[in-house]
Amino acid sequence: MNAPLPAIAARLRLPRHYRVEHADAATRAEALALRRAVFCAEQGLFDGSDEDAIDTDALLLVARPCVEGGGPAPVVGTVRIHRLAPDVWQGSRLAVAAEYRRVGALGGALIQLAVRSAATLGCTRFVAQVQAANVPLFQRLHWRSTGEIALHGRPHHLMEADLAHYPPFAAGEAMRVHVKRGA
Numbered sequence: 078m079n080a081p082l083p084a085i086a087a088r089l090r091l092p093r094h095y096r097v098e099h100a101d102a103a104t105r106a107e108a109l110a111l112r113r114a115v116f117c118a119e120q121g122l123f124d125g126s127d128e129d130a131i132d133t134d135a136l137l138l139v140a141r142p143c144v145e146g147g148g149p150a151p152v153v154g155t156v157r158i159h160r161l162a163p164d165v166w167q168g169s170r171l172a173v174a175a176e177y178r179r180v181g182a183l184g185g186a187l188i189q190l191a192v193r194s195a196a197t198l199g200c201t202r203f204v205a206q207v208q209a210a211n212v213p214l215f216q217r218l219h220w221r222s223t224g225e226i227a228l229h230g231r232p233h234h235l236m237e238a239d240l241a242h243y244p245p246f247a248a249g250e251a252m253r254v255h256v257k258r259g260a
Contacts, residue, residue, distance in 0.1 A: 092143065094142065094257050095256040096140070097139070097154070097254040097255070098190070100152075131159050136157065139155050154173040154187050155172050165202045183256060190254045193244065196240060197246045197252060203238040204236065206228055212234050219242040
């Protein structure tokens with residue numbers, strides 16, 4: 078029998094369950110470090126830090142694997158959301174750690190939590206500036222492009238979520254999403 082391919086073997090070692098939720102003080106620093114790793118070191122979009130004035134008021138969301146025993150798990154994905162106008166929200170800085178992109182559902186779960194959280198807080202329009210390479214993911218998740226722009230020297234699309242596919246959380250319901258990969 079042949080040994081598994083390296084990518085398949087690495088995927089099999091990844092956790093199967095993840096929780097996507099609002100960041101707390103303990104996970105905020107990890108989320109910002111992940112953003113620096115993705116947007117500064119990996120993509121070279123920013124020099125040193127991607128933090129800006131929006132971070133002061135933005136809600137930060139994080140994805141973490143569920144670990145046996147309930148111990149702390151690393152932040153492997155993040156996105157931020159903030160209010161642009163009384164009923165308009167924007168998502169930005171969606172990042173998933175390179176080794177966890179194989180999970181395939183973390184980006185979508187972060188997007189889902191972002192839009193549903195904003196809808197729960199009164200959002201009637203949710204927008205984002207999405208790197209061109211990520212447009213197909215957003216389109217599969219019921220977003221539409223409203224235009225193209227260059228941002229940080231790269232092509233982006235202005236995109237808007239179809240809120241009919243992102244219901245607000247019920248009163249008293251925890252604003253979190255669970256991801257389970259594989260059977």
